[in-house]
Amino acid sequence: MILLGINSIINNIPFLLEGLGVTIALTVVSVTLATVFGILLAMGRCYTRQPLPFLIYIYEKVFRGLPLLIIFFLVYFGLSQQGIHIKAFYAAVTGLVLHSTAYQIQIFRSAILAIPEGQQTAAMSLGMSKPKTIFYIILPQVLRLSIPGWSNEFTILLKDTSIAFSIGVVELMARGDAINSMNPSGILHVLLFIALLYFILVFSINKGLNYLEKRYRLSGYEVTAVQ
Amino acid sequence: MHMLEVVDIYKSYGSCEVLKGLSFTVDKDETKVIIGTSGTGKSTLLKCINQLDPPDKGEVWLEGEDITNPSIDLNRIRQKIGFVFQDFNLFNHLTALQNVSIGLEKVKKIEKENAREKALEELRRVGLEKQSCQYPAQLSGGQKQRVGIARALAMDPAIILFDEPTSALDPELIGDVLDVMKNLAGKVAMLIVTHEMGFARNVADEIIFMEGGTIIESGPPEQMFNNPKKERTRQFLGRISTLYGKE
Ligand SMILES: Nc1ncnc2c1ncn2[C@@H]1O[C@H](COP(=O)(O)OP(=O)(O)OP(=O)(O)O)[C@@H](O)[C@H]1O
């Protein structure tokens, strides 16, 4: 039994690692895009005139209110029915980005709101333009304040990539499933091994970001926003 | 031509009229001190001068230019008006040196190396070259305010506005900041809102007493303290001297 399971793992390690590669690619691409959109839309909510902030607010509410699986199905099967066919991988990226951006807007927006008004006043009184003030004064502080909330979202997104299995993206979970259907007796061990891989990934991301947080922490100016 | 000329400015917030027609001038290298009770509109006046909160009516002239003119480039004008805040407003994520040099680098577009050199010079001027690598959170209140002054000075402004620069400080730290300001007197034009009567008396070329959004009386310190023309000035200075001690 155990031997069969372990054999199943060992024989399929390259096969599983390829799946892991897809999981990582899905995560990195999605988290990068969602972070860029999250920052831009958070600034849009804080610094632009209506109706943009209201529209962003609606977007946030909608996509925070939907299960990820529905978003995936809508993007993949829904669009496909309308004659728009996209590859499962890109559908998964789109779904993850739509979902994660909605959460990240909230993270960056609360950081923006946590920056004291006086920072902007001081920059203005030096003759700094608004875009420069945002870029050189507000944003660097916002990013620091956002690290804890953002790392949390990062690991959630990583785990959420496993749902891409449902639309046929051949990532880690899908590879595990393929092995299991060929050799059902190894199922428990293969699943445990996959669980371990996810855990190691999440654990190293947390460690790395903790380091980043410490490195950029300013003494006496500890992170106070969004824990 | 005056360095700064404020002509009959008015400012209201909603139905509350805060400034009701103020006029005065500040000349090159002159030090003027504004005194007055809380809520009189002193901070509002300073914000009207550098157009952080433009006046509703009236004009502000800086070096012969009407800066209340709506077509003027305010970012260019504000480089010429230093501002020192009551609560410092240093940039939290930058070291003391970077706080002073950022305006030079990003606004005046001076090369980084030269900007840092000039910033260090300004920090030396306020006695903080040793703290140049420290972040605001690692500085005492008095040190923060001196960085604030260095940051304003670095831009080579025509005039520096101070809004109660020492009122957020512990008493034993006030002296350091006042000393720095005393050293600046006569070298750069300054308009200072303060409750430090000893400083006003010793350093100001002229004291402006403000109340209820207007100037009640202004004149040289000797006259204001010893021979005020208005009864109200006498009352105020009498009361504040017993509160803050004579010097
Ligand atoms: N942004 C604002 N909106 C509404 N009212 C304001 C605003 N800023 C100031 N005021 C009002 O204007 C009046 C003058 O305020 P200001 O801060 O200029 O007084 P001040 O003389 O600086 O007082 P203090 O000595 O307490 O600093 C106050 O009654 C205040 O409530």
Ligand SMILES: [Mg+2]
């Ligand atoms: Mg005030």
